[in-house]
Amino acid sequence: MELKVNITSPLKGRLEAVLFSSDEPLRLERLQSIFEVDLPQLKDALQELLIDYAQPGRGVVLQEIAGGFQIRTRSEYAPWIVKLNRNRTTRLSKAATETLAIIAYRQPVTRAELEYLRGVDSGGIVRTLMDRQLVKIVGKKDVPGRPLLYGTSRHFLEFFGLKDLSELPNLHEFADPDEVSLPLEMDFDGDGSS
Amino acid sequence: MALSYEVKLDTFEGPLDLLLHLVSKNEMDIYDISMSCITAQYLRYLEQVQEQNLDVASEFLVMAATLMHIKSRMLLPKAEPEEFENEEIDPRAELVQRLLEYRRYKEGAQQLEEYPQLNREVFVRPETVNTVDDGASSAVSEVGVYELVKALRELLKEPPEPIIHAVVKTPLSVADGIQHVLQCLRQQQYLPFRECFCAMPQRDEIIITFIAVLELVKLQLCKIVQLNQHGMIYLYPSDAVRSGRVTSVDGIKSEYH
Numbered sequence: 001m002e003l004k005v006n007i008t009s010p011l012k013g014r015l016e017a018v019l020f021s022s023d024e025p026l027r028l029e030r031l032q033s034i035f036e037v038d039l040p041q042l043k044d045a046l047q048e049l050l051i052d053y054a055q056p057g058r059g060v061v062l063q064e065i066a067g068g069f070q071i072r073t074r075s076e077y078a079p080w081i082v083k084l085n086r087n088r089t090t091r092l093s094k095a096a097t098e099t100l101a102i103i104a105y106r107q108p109v110t111r112a113e114l115e116y117l118r119g120v121d122s123g124g125i126v127r128t129l130m131d132r133q134l135v136k137i138v139g140k141k142d143v144p145g146r147p148l149l150y151g152t153s154r155h156f157l158e159f160f161g162l163k164d165l166s167e168l169p170n171l172h173e174f175a176d177p178d179e180v181s182l183p184l185e186m187d188f189d190g191d192g193s194s
Numbered sequence: 195m196a197l198s199y200e201v202k203l204d205t206f207e208g209p210l211d212l213l214l215h216l217v218s219k220n221e222m223d224i225y226d227i228s229m230s231c232i233t234a235q236y237l238r239y240l241e242q243v244q245e246q247n248l249d250v251a252s253e254f255l256v257m258a259a260t261l262m263h264i265k266s267r268m269l270l271p272k273a274e275p276e277e278f279e280n281e282e283i284d285p286r287a288e289l290v291q292r293l294l295e296y297r298r299y300k301e302g303a304q305q306l307e308e309y310p311q312l313n314r315e316v317f318v319r320p321e322t323v324n325t326v327d328d329g330a331s332s333a334v335s336e337v338g339v340y341e342l343v344k345a346l347r348e349l350l351k352e353p354p355e356p357i358i359h360a361v362v363k364t365p366l367s368v369a370d371g372i373q374h375v376l377q378c379l380r381q382q383q384y385l386p387f388r389e390c391f392c393a394m395p396q397r398d399e400i401i402i403t404f405i406a407v408l409e410l411v412k413l414q415l416c417k418i419v420q421l422n423q424h425g426m427i428y429l430y431p432s433d434a435v436r437s438g439r440v441t442s443v444d445g446i447k448s449e450y451h
Contacts, residue, residue: 023319024422075315091314092307095207101303117295120208120253130340133423137340155423159312169305171298 011035011045019049025068025158066157067164092132099125100134104156104168108138108149126150134159209257210296212239217293224293227286229265236261264289321421337418337427345387345427349400366398371406373442379416379431380438387418387427415440 018034019026032042046062046069053062053071060071073081092100102117103109103126115122129135138151157164206212216235217224237258240250267285284290310316378390391403407429410416417430434440 021319023321070318073317075310078315078317081317085317092311094303094307097307098207098300098303101306102299104306105299105302117292117299118208119210119257119292119296120251131344153423158318160306160309161312161316162309169302169309171302 012048015045016049019071025065025070027068064163066154096125100129103135103150104152107151110141110147110149209254214297229268233261233265321425337420346404366402368402368405371402372409375406376435376441379435384428384430
């Protein structure tokens with residue numbers, strides 16, 4: 001067996017140090033300007049680090065988040081970090097998660113559209129989500145009244161650890177209602193069985 | 195038995211959530227909902243809520259009316275074929291569409307909820323202040339109007355010191371405010387937004403100081419920045435202010451008195 005001694009470039013260590021010390025995901029362009037190297041070289045070093053951190057037994061991972069790279073702790077070690085930090089973060093309520101999901105999938109979306117989809121008034125929840133920086137105003141819809149359009153923020157991606165919006169969970173596809181024939185038999189018996 | 199049933203009312207996010215629950219509980223085909231059955235059960239739920247002296251949100255009542263409307267339309271004889279050449283639209287179609295769509299998002303939300311969340315399962319290096327050397331550093335981002343107003347609101351929310359004596363107020367001017375803020379900023383590399391206000395400020399003091407800060411930004415004598423979206427708001431004085439070369443802004447006096 002050939003033993004391959006892998007002499008890695010000093011870039012890998014530098015990269016690790018910079019990523020470790022950063023408090024936000026770092027984009028490729030930013031890293032490139034810090035190290036002044038070619039993109040392929042940078043990507044190789046990143047790849048090596050990604051593999052290193054993917055090894056079992058590590059406490060942190062290197063992840064692509066919101067278009068950048070960030071070192072994050074592994075979720076299985078959360079209980080110990082919680083002990084360290086003590087300050088508990090408030091969980092998102094069921095209603096807030098639901099509203100956030102609709103905004104994420106349907107953005108840009110107006111409050112009226114949101115409320116039609118949810119069937120309930122959502123003003124308070126939208127404000128909470130904006131306060132938590134998960135949702136932001138992205139513009140105004142070009143319809144009478146010019147209602148505000150809402151979308152998810154960069155922090156939303158960081159919050160759920162997403163590379164971009166394409167990493168949202170896939171929605172269950174239902175058949176196009178136009179293709180499904182809706183049975184028209186009347187049902188008056190009241191027990192639902194026909 | 196009846197009591198325990200009443201006490202254990204499920205809560206629903208809204209009428210669509212309740213309807214979905216009823217559809218799945220009755221094992222109905224969502225494309226073929228029995229309107230009479232669903233409407234009856236829906237109304238029964240609302241009654242139970244009201245029996246407990248809880249308010250029924252208006253959205254639930256709107257949906258109750260919609261359900262009854264659909265039910266009544268289904269009772270009507272079908273229109274003459276020559277009048278409507280297009281195939282007849284099921285009165286339930288819109289409701290079914292809404293339910294399906296709602297179910298999709300609900301499932302999406304449930305999956306999203308299971309994703310590791312920041313500061314719940316996953317942790318990153320917390321934001322740091324001391325890495326910033328000057329206002330031009332790319333680590334700081336501009337503060338949006340929304341955030342700035344929020345910070346002002348928080349200040350205004352705090353109750354002022356109770357007034358015990360009737361004192362004659364000395365009217366404050368923005369120029370005074372500016373002088374005060376400039377003094378605070380002297381020798382400072384950065385100053386947390388809150389710290390340019392005194393410990394228990396009166397409402398007018400807050401407003402004057404706030405305007406003063408905005409005025410200084412306009413005059414490019416300081417910047418308002420924050421380190422990240424959630425972060426604290428800081429004031430960064432320009433070199434001239436920091437070194438004490440600018441201690442008052444004369445031009446303002448005439449404008450604001």
